[in-house]
Amino acid sequence: MTEKPAIGWIGLGKLGLPIAGRIAEAGYSVTGYDPASDRLALAAGRGIEGTAAMESAARADVVFSCLPDDRALRAATLGEQGLLALMRKGAVFVEISTVSPEASAEVAKAAEAAGVHYLRVPISGNASIAHTGNLSCFASGPKEVFEEILPMLATFTRAQVHLGPGEEARYAKLAINLMMAATAVMLGESLALARRGKLDWQDMLDVLADSAAASPMVKYKVGPLAERDFTSTFSCKQMIKDLDLIIGAGRAGSVPMPLTALVRETYAAIVARGEGALDFIAPVKHTEWLAGLGEPERRTSRDADG
Known part of the structure; x- marks a missing residue:
């Protein structure tokens, strides 16, 4: 042109x-x-x-x-x-x-x-x-x-x-969104476990952001998680839509996806609780609820403990 x-x-x-x-x-x-x-x-x-x-x-x-x-x-x-x-x-x-x-x-x-x-x-x-x-x-x-x-x-x-x-780009997008959804659910369980171990909320986020597990998505979400901000950039309801597409593509291609099905059910539970409009990182909050954990205490200063 x-x-x-x-x-x-x-x-x-x-x-x-x-x-x-x-x-x-x-x-x-x-x-x-x-x-x-x-x-x-x-x-x-x-x-x-x-x-x-x-x-x-x-x-x-x-x-x-x-x-x-x-x-x-x-x-x-x-x-x-x-x-x-x-x-x-x-x-x-x-x-x-x-x-x-x-x-x-x-x-x-x-x-x-x-x-x-x-x-x-x-x-x-x-x-x-x-x-x-x-x-x-x-x-x-x-x-x-x-x-x-x-x-x-x-x-x-x-x-x-x-x-x-052909449709290669469609599969690439679904594969990446699957990784994002699974990471969010895994992050929820990891942070809940850390809290049970009496780790400070901000300390754990800092460690996570500088660890081998710190993908770009995880690093991007550390800031909102520090502030307990679950305002949607991509909602749980939207993630369910994509997970349904992913599972459908897997079935059509005879790809077993048991983990994906479990991830999808986590998001379905969040929606059932009336929190489907929250950001897709809301499995963090959901896992805390399942574990009986309330809001974490947050230091007002990084030097508060000397």
């Missing part, structure tokens, strides 16, 4: 809006579709031309979609009035949601029939950092198309990798 292509955007939610905004800030013309008028009003403040007619966004050179689940993806893209039927032949469709490989494969088949180039580009990261450009993405689909749109991806991601021609 020698000139900056026109961009269409489908889905201006908590993740979609800041990403589309970063593309607009980079000098691209972005037309964004969302059925909610309040999201369109917010889009205008980010330099995005909002529209309540999907067709207006669908006529762009490159169309992105950021949608909540399989049902929304199928509803938006398939059928005679769906996005793929409205897009022009030769255009590029970039789908960044976390959805099942099965639903994505249906979209791929419809895109091929419509003469549209289809890239699966699920995003790693959350809405709280989307405005910073520090997301990362995994892509699969035609490699030459991926390379063509890299400048657009670079406006909102710090890392981009192409993994293959």
Whole structure:
């Protein structure tokens, strides 16, 4: 592409809006579709031309979609009035949601029939950092198309990798989200055990953050855990949705996933207790409840004990 292509955007939610905004800030013309008028009003403040007619966004050179689940993806893209039927032949469709490989494969088949180039580009990261450009993405689909749109991806991601021609990126995203969910549950049990051993809450977090077990996710969560802040960046309800996708993909591929099933039940218990809107790190709080532990005492000063 020698000139900056026109961009269409489908889905201006908590993740979609800041990403589309970063593309607009980079000098691209972005037309964004969302059925909610309040999201369109917010889009205008980010330099995005909002529209309540999907067709207006669908006529762009490159169309992105950021949608909540399989049902929304199928509803938006398939059928005679769906996005793929409205897009022009030769255009590029970039789908960044976390959805099942099965639903994505249906979209791929419809895109091929419509003469549209289809890239699966699920995003790693959350809405709280989307405005910073520090997301990362995994892509699969035609490699030459991926390379063509890299400048657009670079406006909102710090890392981009192409993994293959088909649904590889979908599996990569599910595999990573499984590690995040399992880590959160394991972290809950580890911290509860440490508290039973009379370790100070902040001391244990400090040790954990400087240990061999300190993944980037663990380090990122140490700060909120120190403050006992379970405000959602990605909720327990959202994690259940992804775990269901993961288990479904495992069944389809004959991959036994007993640990994943147990992790899913932990999140189901959190939701059943009415705490599904908490951050996905809430298994820490849940395990404390199971163990009969109250809120940990926290030092007001790191020098309080001399």
